[in-house]
Amino acid sequence: MRLPTRHLLGIEGLHPRDISALLDLAESYVLLNRSGKTRRDVLRGRTLINLFFEDSTRTRTSFELAGKRLGADVINMSVSTSSVSKGETLLDTAATLNAMNCDLLVVRHKASGAPALLAQKVDAAVINAGDGMHEHPTQALLDALTIRRNKGTLAGLTVAICGDIAHSRVARSNLLLLTAMGSRVRVVGPPTLIPSGIDQFGATVFHDMREGLRDADIVMALRLQTERMSAGLIPSAREFFTFYGLDAAKLAVAKPDALVMHPGPMNRGVEIDSQVADDPTRSVIREQVEMGVAIRMAVLDVLARTALAHA
Amino acid sequence: MHDTPPDTLIRGARIVDPATGHDAVGDLLVRDGVIADFGAGLGRPDGAVMIDAGEQILCPGLVDARASLGEPGYEYRETIATAAEAANAAGITTIAVLPDNIPATDDPALVRALAGAGAATGRLTIAPYGAATRGCKGEMIAEYGLLRAAGAVAFSDGARAIGPAGLMRRALSYARGFGAMIVQHPEEPSLAAGGAATAGARATLMGLPGIPACAEAMMVARDIRLAELTGGAVHFAHVSTGEALDLIRGAKRRGLAITCDTAPPYFDLNENAIGDFRTYAKLSPPLRSEADRLAVCAALADGTIDAVVSDHQPRDADDKRLPFAEAAPGGAGLATLLAVTLAQVQSGGLGLIAALSLLTDRPARLFGLDAGRIARGVAADLCLFAPERPWRIEAGALPGKAQNTPFDGRPVEGVVSFTWKAGRRVHG
Numbered sequence: 001m002r003l004p005t006r007h008l009l010g011i012e013g014l015h016p017r018d019i020s021a022l023l024d025l026a027e028s029y030v031l032l033n034r035s036g037k038t039r040r041d042v043l044r045g046r047t048l049i050n051l052f053f054e055d056s057t058r059t060r061t062s063f064e065l066a067g068k069r070l071g072a073d074v075i076n077m078s079v080s081t082s083s084v085s086k087g088e089t090l091l092d093t094a095a096t097l098n099a100m101n102c103d104l105l106v107v108r109h110k111a112s113g114a115p116a117l118l119a120q121k122v123d124a125a126v127i128n129a130g131d132g133m134h135e136h137p138t139q140a141l142l143d144a145l146t147i148r149r150n151k152g153t154l155a156g157l158t159v160a161i162c163g164d165i166a167h168s169r170v171a172r173s174n175l176l177l178l179t180a181m182g183s184r185v186r187v188v189g190p191p192t193l194i195p196s197g198i199d200q201f202g203a204t205v206f207h208d209m210r211e212g213l214r215d216a217d218i219v220m221a222l223r224l225q226t227e228r229m230s231a232g233l234i235p236s237a238r239e240f241f242t243f244y245g246l247d248a249a250k251l252a253v254a255k256p257d258a259l260v261m262h263p264g265p266m267n268r269g270v271e272i273d274s275q276v277a278d279d280p281t282r283s284v285i286r287e288q289v290e291m292g293v294a295i296r297m298a299v300l301d302v303l304a305r306t307a308l309a310h311a
Numbered sequence: 312m313h314d315t316p317p318d319t320l321i322r323g324a325r326i327v328d329p330a331t332g333h334d335a336v337g338d339l340l341v342r343d344g345v346i347a348d349f350g351a352g353l354g355r356p357d358g359a360v361m362i363d364a365g366e367q368i369l370c371p372g373l374v375d376a377r378a379s380l381g382e383p384g385y386e387y388r389e390t391i392a393t394a395a396e397a398a399n400a401a402g403i404t405t406i407a408v409l410p411d412n413i414p415a416t417d418d419p420a421l422v423r424a425l426a427g428a429g430a431a432t433g434r435l436t437i438a439p440y441g442a443a444t445r446g447c448k449g450e451m452i453a454e455y456g457l458l459r460a461a462g463a464v465a466f467s468d469g470a471r472a473i474g475p476a477g478l479m480r481r482a483l484s485y486a487r488g489f490g491a492m493i494v495q496h497p498e499e500p501s502l503a504a505g506g507a508a509t510a511g512a513r514a515t516l517m518g519l520p521g522i523p524a525c526a527e528a529m530m531v532a533r534d535i536r537l538a539e540l541t542g543g544a545v546h547f548a549h550v551s552t553g554e555a556l557d558l559i560r561g562a563k564r565r566g567l568a569i570t571c572d573t574a575p576p577y578f579d580l581n582e583n584a585i586g587d588f589r590t591y592a593k594l595s596p597p598l599r600s601e602a603d604r605l606a607v608c609a610a611l612a613d614g615t616i617d618a619v620v621s622d623h624q625p626r627d628a629d630d631k632r633l634p635f636a637e638a639a640p641g642g643a644g645l646a647t648l649l650a651v652t653l654a655q656v657q658s659g660g661l662g663l664i665a666a667l668s669l670l671t672d673r674p675a676r677l678f679g680l681d682a683g684r685i686a687r688g689v690a691a692d693l694c695l696f697a698p699e700r701p702w703r704i705e706a707g708a709l710p711g712k713a714q715n716t717p718f719d720g721r722p723v724e725g726v727v728s729f730t731w732k733a734g735r736r737v738h739g
Contacts, residue, residue, distance in 0.1 A: 012516070091632060111634030112518035113588035132636070134518030169518060196521060197512030 001025065002306045007119045007126040008299055010135035011176040019177060023145050026291070026298035030149075033069070033294060040071030042301050048072040048104040049097060052129070053079050053090075056108055058264060058289065059129050059138075063106045066296035072104065090114060094121040103307065104300055107131070112169075125303040133167050139263050140173035142295040144181065146288050147218055150259055155182035160212050160254070161203075162188040163222035163244055163271045166195040166233075170263045171222060175203055188212030189244060192233040209243060209250050216254040220261040221246040221272045237270050247273035251282070259284050316735040318342045320355045324364030324695060328371065328685035329668035339369060341691040344734035348687060364695055367728060370667050372404030372692030373649060374683045376572055376674035377494075377548055377620035379469065379641075380406070380437075381713070382428070384413025389625035389713045395434040397645040397711025399730045399738040402694030403621070405675070405682040406435060410442040411469030417442035417453045419461035426462050434737040436692075438464045438680055443473055443482050443493055452482050459489045464678045465546065467494035470595060470624070470641075474500045476533060483534075483543030492544040492570075492678075495534055497555060498596055502526035507636040509597045513582045519636060524599060528554035535562045535569055544568035546677070549622050551577040551596045553606025560615045570677055571615070574622035575651035576642060576717050578607045584717060590631045590638035591706060592717040594624075597640075608660050611669065618674035619666075621648045625713030643713035647704055649696065650723035656698075657724060663698075691734040700726040 001021040005013065032039060048067040050060050060076060067074040079093065090109070097105060098121070105124040107115040112132030119126040130136040148154055159178055165171045165187045178185050179202040187198060188206045199205055206212030213219055224240060234240050246260065260276055260283045268274045277283055319341040326349055327334050338353035339346065355361055375398065381389030398406060408425060410416035416425060422439045429437025441463030442453045455466060466486055473479045473495055482493050503522045508514040510521025531547055535558060538545045550556055550571045562569040576584075576594055581601045584592040592598060610616045624641025631638050652670060655661040661669075675683030682692055706719040729739035 090634070109634065111636055113636075114634040116588050117632070117634055132518050132634070133520075172516070172518060195515040196510045196523075197515045200512040201516065 001302055002309050003302055006303065006306050006310050008137055008303060009116050009119060009126065009128045011137045011140050011173045011180070012135065014180070016180050019141070019144070019181060022141055022295070022298050022302065023148060025301065026141070026145050026294040029294040029297040030291070038069045043067065043070040043072035043304055046072045046103040046304060047101065048074045048106065048300065049102045050074065050076045050106045051079070051093065051097070052077070053109040053114070054130070056130070059108065062289070062292040063129065063296050065293050066300055067104070070297055070300060072300070090118065091121055094118050097124065098122050104303060125307050127299060127303065130169055132169065133172070134169050135173045136169040137173050138292070138295055138299055139170050140177040141299070142288055142291040143174055143220070143261060143263070144177055145291045145295055146261065146284050147259070150284060151217060154178060157183045157217040158186065158215060159183050159218040159220065160186045160188055160216040161220045161222065162209065162212065162246060164193045164224050164228060165189050165198065165222070166193045167225065167228065168222050174220065175201055186212050186216070190234060193228065210253050213250055213254045216258055218259050218261060219246060219251060219254055223263065223265065224267055224271045241270055245269070245271055245273060246276055248275055251276055258282070261285060261288060264289070316344055316733070318356055318359040319362060319731070319734065320353060320359045321362045321364050321369060321695065323366060324369035325366055326369045326685060327664060327667055329664050330672035330684045332664060333685065334664060336366060339685070339693070341731065341734045344691055346685060346687055346689055346691045349685065362695070362729065367695050367697045369693060369695045371671040371683045371685050372694050372730065372732065373402045373670045374405045374675045374680060375403050375621045375623070375645065375648060376407045376618045376678055377409065377574070378406050378623035378645065379409045379411070379625065381625045382412065385625070388627050388630070389711065391428050391435070391437070392432060393712035394623070394625070394645060395432045397709065397713070399434050399732070400710040400727060401646050401649045402696060402727045402730050403645060403648065404435060404692040404730065404732045405438060405680055407438045407440055407464055407678055409469040410440045410467060411447040411471060415442045415447040416440065416463070417445050417447070417458070419454070419457045422458055422461040422463050433735060434732050436682065438462070438678065440464060440494065441466045443468045444478070447471060449474055449478065452478070452485055455486050455489050455491055459491055464680065465492045465494045467548070468496070470496055472496045472498045472500050472530060476537065479534060480537050480541060483537055483541040483545065487541060487543040492546050494546045494548055495530065497527050497530040497534065497547045497550065498522070499526040499529045502529070506597070507593065508585055509582050509599050511582070511600065513585070517585070517588065517635070522597060524552050524603065525554060527552045527596060528558060531555040531558045535567065538567055538569060547571040549574045549577065549596060549620070550616065551599050551607060552603045556606055556610040556615055560610070563615065570617045572618040572620045572674070573607055573611070573616050574620050574644060575648060578604060578611060579651050579654060580604070580717060585635070588635045590633065590635055591642065591715050591719055593635060593638050593640050594642050594717060595640035608655065611655060612660055616669070617677055619648070619652050619669040620674070621645050623713070626715040631715055641715065642717040643709065643715045646709045646711060647716060647718050647723070649727065650702070650704070650725040651718060653698060653725040654723060691731055693731040694727055695729040696725055696727045699724050702726055
């Protein structure tokens with residue numbers, strides 16, 4: 001398969017056909033990974049650079065592992081957050097990476113649109129690994145893969161995404177992907193953490209978590225950044241946990257076989273209770289991590305092929 | 312300072328003077344920098360340069376009531392000389408220049424210096440705004456009396472709203488004593504802080520911090536009330552929402568001293584122009600919904616809006632080649648002012664004379680400027696343009712230095728063939 005564009009900047013712009021094909025390819029990589037084999041020929045001789053302007057151990061590691069399992073030369077660049085507030089640095093970095101003939105550039109940045117800006121300036125295929133409040137496409141893809149493996153399909157499922165929707169790139173990418181694939185998406189949170197106009201993208205908004213979770217097939221809790229409290233968007237962590245923390249009592253109104261998901265890292269006792277997070281019959285949080293590697297292998301594979309087709 | 316320009320006979324132009332409604336094909340004679348005569352079948356005096364207008368439109372040189380020129384303080388973005396080039400290419404011969412430079416125009420000497428710098432170009436009258444507060448810092452009101460005596464046309468803090476109600480009240484009261492107008496950037500600061508786009512589906516999809524559109528109407532409502540309280544005059548700059556325009560329409564109906572302007576982006580573009588993180592379309596106020604754009608068009612047509620201004624905010628590539636939220640707001644507007652306004656005429660929303668009036672005599676009258684008219688004995692500030700000649704607006708190919716146009720790629724009609732400043736040919 002090939003993608004319509006040479007970068008993966010977001011779920012926006014992906015056709016459901018592309019999404020399904022990426023998920024199918026990732027399935028094959030799940031099997032490969034579980035067999036303990038690798039396919040180092042896929043990206044042999046190619047250079048993947050992990051360019052992280054924001055700290056992230058798990059996403060960076062996941063991309064690193066994905067690249068290495070496919071035979072790429074992987075380089076990690078963490079740029080300290082203090083030196084990147086200037087945009088010149090971003091474009092200067094792009095120029096430097098261009099000179100190094102990098103093939104695949106994985107970017108995380110605190111500003112929405114930063115990977116799109118880089119994509120205009122570099123020859124490499126750019127993969128958005130999370131930009132500000134905008135998108136985190138590989139997270140949505142790995143969530144979709146996790147759901148599809150457990151439920152057999154995405155179509156017709158009711159998915160409740162809970163917590164800080166306003167500042168969440170995970171919520172946006174998931175909303176775009178899941179609605180495109182025929183799921184019914186609910187967003188659940190206090191009004192101060194629900195972005196305006198979100199209903200126009202097919203989400204149903206709930207402020208009462210029990211109503212939002214009723215008969216849901218999937219319950220996704222989002223990380224709540226502590227800055228939201230200092231910004232005065234919610235008064236305290238305990239108030240948030242009482243009304244929007246995912247615990248067994250609130251989960252009880254969802255379907256009996258509803259799955260619990262979280263993009264990690266978790267704030268236990270803030271947006272999710274440990275009892276729920278660690279319940280092996282409900283929580284697929286660890287499986288999400290495994291799917292992350294497979295999805296990123298699929299994305300790297302496809303973008304490398306797309307680049308060849310463009311060359 | 313400059314040589315007397317040669318006498319010029321412009322023959323066979325469609326002469327349009329919005330102030331009087333004059334609209335007829337004829338000739339216009341410029342002598343000693345002044346309009347000596349105009350009408351049918353004028354003779355060509357010895358030695359006069361003759362321009363065959365071929366029935367293009369000859370109108371007063373445009374009066375732009377709101378622009379930043381980068382000088383002093385931001386010369387890397389624009390200088391008065393490069394701005395003059397861009398302005399003249401669009402037929403602009405008079406510009407009211409905002410005070411929020413470095414230093415801010417809060418001293419009479421700076422008012423005189425700016426006006427003098429404009430005169431020195433020989434291409435442009437600069438009518439400086441005075442700072443509404445010292446340093447445009449929003450704390451203490453500036454010396455309105457002295458600034459006015461030095462030539463300041465109105466008082467404003469430029470791109471910054473006069474935030475505290477108490478400060479605005481004092482500014483309006485005090486300015487009233489000197490017959491001066493306060494020009495407000497109508498945006499409630501505590502709702503606008505950190506925002507990069509109008510709040511709503513577009514901003515949410517792009518993950519950008521939003522400014523609710525009502526931040527404009529709230530400030531307009533407050534300041535109308537303060538104008539009532541103080542008897543002062545408020546002019547709202549670059550109004551962009553239907554809600555604010557409704558309030559202004561109502562205040563005018565009640566006879567209050569309330570006026571406003573808008574700029575081409577707000578009647579020609581909507582918020583979708585920021586798609587793909589196009590930072591050249593990041594403006595302040597931010598681009599609005601289509602419904603608001605249509606409300607601005609309607610307010611142009613019904614006369615609620617008193618002037619169309621360039622709202623020129625020159626930006627360097629380094630100011631704009633940044634992630635969207637970090638990029639500086641503002642668009643270059645001089646070179647595209649006439650053509651994008653004419654698009655309203657072509658679409659049938661606005662008559663030609665009404666459109667030109669918004670660019671000439673109405674802003675001139677509002678800001679007390681001796682410009683924007685075609686009449687015997689006035690300075691020959693003139694613009695001759697081919698209204699239907701097409702061109703494409705392209706960042707990188709605009710006259711002047713600033714290239715940050717939000718209209719990049721837009722096809723338009725209306726090419727300025729010649730611009731004269733006090734009889735001197737400054738473009739064409």
